[in-house]
Amino acid sequence: MIRFLQACADGLLTGALYALIGMGLALIFGVMRIVNFAHGAFLMVGMYATYVLFDLTALNFLPVPVYNFIVGRFGEHGLNPYWGFLPAGLFMFAFGWLIYALLIQPVRNRSHFMQILMTTGIGLILTDGAQLIFHADYHQTNIDLVNRGVHLGPFGANAAEVLSFVIAVAFVVGLRAFVVRSRTGQALRAISQNPEVAPLMGINVTRIQGFSFALGTALAGVAGGLLLPRLYLFPGVGEDYTTKAFVMVVLGGMGSIEGAAFGGLVLGVTESLTSLYVGNKWALIVDFIFFLLVLSFKPSGIFGRQRA
């Protein structure tokens, strides 16, 4: 029983990070009806951004004078990832907006077919671009926090996991409040509910879509930054997360932001329980089977509602 509860707790800790990833994807889908196949690649870019801030020597792809200037100015050791994820998230926000303006906006009225191809292409460019710049080496951030434990009665967890859980929950709650309360959030929901009427109400659709794409990208980036201390970093690291994000978003009802957050938690717990009872290597398969079952029997998501 203790083991079961411990696995559930572990799952929730991971699930909060998944929730961030899933909410980013749901936001983009909700506002644009675009399925972002580059989401995992965005996460990976966020991880690299955080990693570069942590270890400035990773910038050695830059021209020598620029590199020397930066390392000379700031030293080789930079920010702890648990701070670094913030500037990385800001960077990803700008990056997302740029991608939207250059590549997504031109296809926003095209068929799903073309949009899926476009985001797949962006994902390939980012993954192989990272490969070109940073090579296929594995990187790791050795920070003390990862080796420290936190105990609560019979349960134990890794301090780094707990910290990233707290940050992720703060983001999830903050995002929800933003979408529900703020004016931009209202505009965002208006477009998601009716993209034809929203512009008639004076909403600048291009700006709001750019904003939500950027915000979705930034959330993936933040999740990447928070995952960095716990994973090995390499260019293909995001691939599994694209599909995982789909699973969460479909579980929660496509386009529903709260649904995606729940989907993330459910997925985290499912994976954790699968690892405990069936074996670690089957976790991803169970994800997909779960996904196919939901898609076939309840495509509107297990939490019922049609959309945000």
Add this chain to the structure above:
Amino acid sequence: MSLLKSWKFWALVAATLVWARMPWFVQNNYQLQVLFRITLFAALGLAWNLVGGYAGQLSLGHVAFFGIGAYGLALFHQIPLPLWLSLILAATVATLVAGLIGLIAFRLRGPYFTLATIAFGEVLRLTAANLDVTGGAIGLTVPSLFHGRTFWRQFYLASVALTVIAFIVNYWVSRSRFGYYLLAIREDEDTASAVGINTARSKLWSLLLSAFLTALAGALYGSAFQFIIPDSALTLEISVQIAIITMLGGAGTLLGPIVGAALLLSAQEVFKNQFRESHLLIYGVLIVVVVLFLPEGVVGGLERLFSRKPRAPGSSKPQPALGGAAQ
């Protein structure tokens, strides 16, 4: 027969004969191997074209059939069964699996369909990577269909034969009532079903045909390289590659997949030496360029230039924003 009087037919026959004679002009096995890959992917593109081009269903799970072809050949031959019987059985199993996938995935539309096909492919990859019978991550040795000093030449000829078969199937579909059903589904599925087309059955048949051909190509591929692992024969990359080849050349055209395979794979050969680790970069760049500037592909664009016939897999008209999640 009117076919025998058409200059296009004889031009194609001549082109095929020249293409089949290529091994006698190249110097080494490496070049022959490149030609083999181009021809094989032309066949894969033509097979995918039935579902992705004519019926307009963006499947990114074709690697499932490709992989079942390759793994099936290896596993049936281990039983042991005769080589060619194993090949046919592998393709049959792939077709049966396609039936199952189709029954589930075709109930979904648009992005949901694509997601489901990806999921099926990934389930197979992960299962093959974790089961003992499929050799896990270490993979399997695939028996060679051809032997001897000139085995590459024979593999090449087999790939040409497969491309010809796939082309004939495409030609037949493009001229048949069945093909028109598929086009109607691509343009507007609800209307197609309203005028009495059994959309579910038409889509399923296109997938079955496509899967059978894809599995044969997969078996040929595995057998030529004699060794498969989940990350080579069941990776999502292959699904994407097949789709891109067809889109680049022109989805829903007869020559598109062949042109696409020749363009993409030769570009890849050139870039492979330039950016060693990042050979997929060129795929990404090409996809973006095609989507932005050439939504009907090379052949589709040329056809429009010469005939002004409006055709493209949904490139022209915007879809309703909600896109209908599922029926």
